[in-house]
Amino acid sequence: MSAAGTEAAADAATPAVGPVSSAPGAEADDLAAPLYVAWQITNECNLACLHCIEESGPGKAFPDELDPAQVFSVIDQLMDNDVPYLSFSGGEPMLHPQFFAMVERVTSRGAELKIETNGHYLTRDNCARLKELEVKAVQVSLDGAVAASFNRMRVRGDFDLAVQGLRNLREAGVPVEINFSPAKFNMNEIGAAVDLAYDLGAYSFYTGRTMYTGNAVKAWRHLQIEDDEYERFFDTLRQKVDEYRGRMRVYFHEAGLLEELRYRLKHPAALIIVLPNGLVKLINALPFVCGDFRKQTLTEIWANFRHAWRDPRVAAFVDELAADPGRTRTLHQWVHL
Amino acid sequence: MRLAKFVKFREEKFGGVLFETKSEKVFTLSTSAAAIVREINVGGGDEAAITSRLQSQFDARDGQAIEREVRAFVADLRQRGLVED
Numbered sequence: 443m444s445a446a447g448t449e450a451a452a453d454a455a456t457p458a459v460g461p462v463s464s465a466p467g468a469e470a471d472d473l474a475a476p477l478y479v480a481w482q483i484t485n486e487c488n489l490a491c492l493h494c495i496e497e498s499g500p501g502k503a504f505p506d507e508l509d510p511a512q513v514f515s516v517i518d519q520l521m522d523n524d525v526p527y528l529s530f531s532g533g534e535p536m537l538h539p540q541f542f543a544m545v546e547r548v549t550s551r552g553a554e555l556k557i558e559t560n561g562h563y564l565t566r567d568n569c570a571r572l573k574e575l576e577v578k579a580v581q582v583s584l585d586g587a588v589a590a591s592f593n594r595m596r597v598r599g600d601f602d603l604a605v606q607g608l609r610n611l612r613e614a615g616v617p618v619e620i621n622f623s624p625a626k627f628n629m630n631e632i633g634a635a636v637d638l639a640y641d642l643g644a645y646s647f648y649t650g651r652t653m654y655t656g657n658a659v660k661a662w663r664h665l666q667i668e669d670d671e672y673e674r675f676f677d678t679l680r681q682k683v684d685e686y687r688g689r690m691r692v693y694f695h696e697a698g699l700l701e702e703l704r705y706r707l708k709h710p711a712a713l714i715i716v717l718p719n720g721l722v723k724l725i726n727a728l729p730f731v732c733g734d735f736r737k738q739t740l741t742e743i744w745a746n747f748r749h750a751w752r753d754p755r756v757a758a759f760v761d762e763l764a765a766d767p768g769r770t771r772t773l774h775q776w777v778h779l
Numbered sequence: 780m781r782l783a784k785f786v787k788f789r790e791e792k793f794g795g796v797l798f799e800t801k802s803e804k805v806f807t808l809s810t811s812a813a814a815i816v817r818e819i820n821v822g823g824g825d826e827a828a829i830t831s832r833l834q835s836q837f838d839a840r841d842g843q844a845i846e847r848e849v850r851a852f853v854a855d856l857r858q859r860g861l862v863e864d
Contacts, residue, residue: 472792473791473796474789475789477805478803524789526787526789527798527803578785578801579801617801645801712805
């Protein structure tokens with residue numbers, strides 16, 4: 443997800459292009475439906491990454507993932523309610539048996555769609571198909587500028603295959619974004635990773651702080667970055683923002699999780715997270731579930747979503763995180779609101 | 780004139796939203812701004828054509844006010860890269 447930011451309001455003499463914010467920053471209360479649906483379409487993955495917040499991996503598909511009829515019913519509801527922007531992630535979304543049919547269902551209805559993938563299935567044919575289906579962008583995770591660090595982070599991963607996938611996307615003319623998750627062993631490559639992203643044709647580069655949750659809890663001793671190291675990491679990124687200005691957007695989210703959550707409590711974003719089994723989360727970094735597409739309509743879920751952000755249990759959890767940042771290890775113990 | 784590629788428009792009770800999905804920025808619109816974007820979205824044409832259609836839809840006592848609003852607003856949309864010809 444991209445970094446938040448706010449631009450100046452338009453001149454008051456115009457008929458009000460109002461305050462401008464990033465997509466996740468668009469506030470939910472006054473809107474008839476979400477503006478952005480981030481859908482983890484399967485928990486199955488070919489890789490077993492050290493830092494995976496979803497605890498995805500080979501054989502890790504949920505036993506109750508939505509069946510094809512349910513999947514297409516959800517898409518049709520989103521489209522009927524004019525949701526303008528979706529992303530498909532996972533797990534590895536390209537492993538979903540209905541992947542291309544789902545993509546087609548979304549893009550043929552006029553919504554914009556981003557695919558978030560590890561890049562291992564980006565063959566020439568698949569890239570040509572993604573181009574034909576007019577996806578908005580494909581975001582590839584590239585956690586390293588060289589094979590050694592990438593392959594260490596992305597267990598079972600193949601740096602060369604991911605890079606070839608990126609080249610195939612570029613050749614097909616599909617817009618490319620790159621995401622980088624920092625760890626102790628790859629953070630010094632951040633400058634080279636930004637350069638590589640540009641060389642591979644990316645128009646956006648995203649990074650931030652790696653979260654202590656999911657697989658990262660077990661691998662934390664390999665991943666943990668100290669505050670002074672993060673300062674150097676973000677300093678390098680600031681230089682890269684300037685270096686690539688006008689050529690590639692370098693986004694980084696410097697704020698810590700607690701700061702982000704406190705902001706969201708006051709300004710819930712018009713964004714829902716859909717899990718592979720149809721449950722809907724308030725936000726990835728909280729354990730709260732506010733809906734179930736197997737039992738509820740989007741309208742019902744959206745009403746509950748807006749109400750749920752004001753539930754005192756949500757604010758209490760954020761307060762508990764302030765006292766014990768390690769509570770993020772419990773994000774997968776869902777709490778139904 | 781039309782909305783730029785990757786820009787989506789949705790009407791809301793308060794007016795509407797424009798979502799520039801490439802940079803993931805959302806612009807909130809007043810009711811009058813939403814009316815202009817609706818015309819761009821469904822009918823296209825230049826500022827004069829949009830003004831003419833809006834003047835016929837609304838009982839505007841001052842047609843020049845609509846024209847001024849359309850010109851200023853479309854200029855703002857162009858400057859932000861939200862429309863293209």
